[in-house]
Amino acid sequence: MNSTILFLTIIILNVLDVVTTHIGIAGGRQELNPIMNWFIQNFGTPGMVGFKFIVLSFLGVMINMNFVSDNTLKVMIFLFSVVVLNNVYVIVFK
Numbered sequence: 145m146n147s148t149i150l151f152l153t154i155i156i157l158n159v160l161d162v163v164t165t166h167i168g169i170a171g172g173r174q175e176l177n178p179i180m181n182w183f184i185q186n187f188g189t190p191g192m193v194g195f196k197f198i199v200l201s202f203l204g205v206m207i208n209m210n211f212v213s214d215n216t217l218k219v220m221i222f223l224f225s226v227v228v229l230n231n232v233y234v235i236v237f238k
Contacts, residue, residue, distance in 0.1 A: 145214055145218075147207050147214055150214060150217035150218065151203070151207055153221050154203070154221060154224060155200060157221065157225060157228055158196050158200060160228045161224060161227055161228050161231065162189070162192060162193055164228055164231035164235060165180075165184075165231060167231075167235055168231055168234055168235050169184065171235065173234055173235070173238075179195075180195065183195045
């Protein structure tokens, strides 16, 4: 599969993570990732978006330099999918 499509999928999943995390926090839930929680506590949702932008930009550079394999990107897609699905589960059922 094309690295560009895989990277765009990761970006979309990160956008969904931001949206579902924001909804969850607004509903009284907690961010469980301690690093992301620190950014949210200190900078709010813009801090979370900024942190993700920096990390995704770095990942994009690494992909462009062929330092990240397609298999690694597929694993990342799986992990981010689990995160988003967990967020949706918590929002809907808890």
